[in-house]
Amino acid sequence: MLCVGEAMVLVAPARGERLATARGAALGVAGAESTVAQYLSDLGHRTAWASRVGTDPLGEQVLDAIARSGVDVGHVERDPSAPTGVYFKDPSPEGTRVHYYRTGSAASRMTPAYLDRLPLSTARLVHLSGVTPALSDGCAATSTALFERARAAGASCSFDVNYRAALWSTRQAAGPLLALARQADVVFVGLDEARHVWGTGTAEQVRDLVGPGVRLVVKDADIGATHFPPGGGPAVFVPANPVEVVEPVGAGDAFAAGYLSAWLRGAEPADRLRFGHRLAAFALGVVGDHADASVLRTTGAAG
DSSP states (O other), rough: EEEOOOEEEEEEEEGGTTTTTTEEEEEEEEEEHHHHHHHHTTOOOOOOOEEESSSSSHHHHHHHHHHHHBBTTTTTTEETSSSOOOEEOOOOOOOOOOEOOOOOOTTTOOOGGGGGSOOOOOEEEEETHHHHHHHHHHHHHHHHHHHHHHHTTTTTEEEOOOOOOTTTOHHHHHHHHHHHHHOSSEEEEEEEHHHHHOOOHHHHHHHHHHHHHSSSEEEEEEEEEEETTSSSSSOEEEEEOOOOOSSSSSSSHHHHHHHHHHHHHTTHHHHHHHHHHHHHHHHHTTSSSSOOOOOGGGGTTTT
């Protein structure tokens, strides 16, 4: 499996302090596609992550953290003229806010030419999120070309809509995100973000908009998720697992990884959703975007 997209260094205040008054912080690494790659590796899949980072120490931090999860980072390109992206968490009783410093980052300089060095001919699955096309015009062109080349090479394409208002407006995002969703074989989208970006009010309306050619998974927060098979057929709904939330980050990427793992192992739609929920619940119960989930590897797709 090949996951393509930016990963950044995360700076979080110690002990949940506010950024404005914090006197210490911890470094981590996070990114939508890299987190999916890490969870897939935890679950026993051979996985690679591709992107660009700077030749700075933060780039080394990113590469080391992702490689420690067993993910192949050998296709990552180093850029001596652009920095590795960084973002900061600002915890508060009202919820955690994030502040991004990624404009002009090495990853934002991706172009379709970068795809020439990627092993698309040997990838079974290629995964992308809607964060990547929002980073720059070059990243948008790269995202479209990635799916075109992957499908031509015989790989399946997975797309998580993952709309980020801090990166682009709904007017800017609606068309490109829909076009990428229609290119994919598997699509993940939250019902709330679909309503915000596309104006669809129900899971069925999302299916009608995206079209019948994809495996569509519509997530409705802590209620559950609905699977629509390609070509029509009955939908399958599986409720979410009750969970005590430690930190509400990384759950969407974990769900996607759980679903994809079960799908690649031949599980039925209901079992794919169940394992997606289980991995999402695991992510919600830990601090940070990723924690080693290899303990779930032996439970099977329906675990």
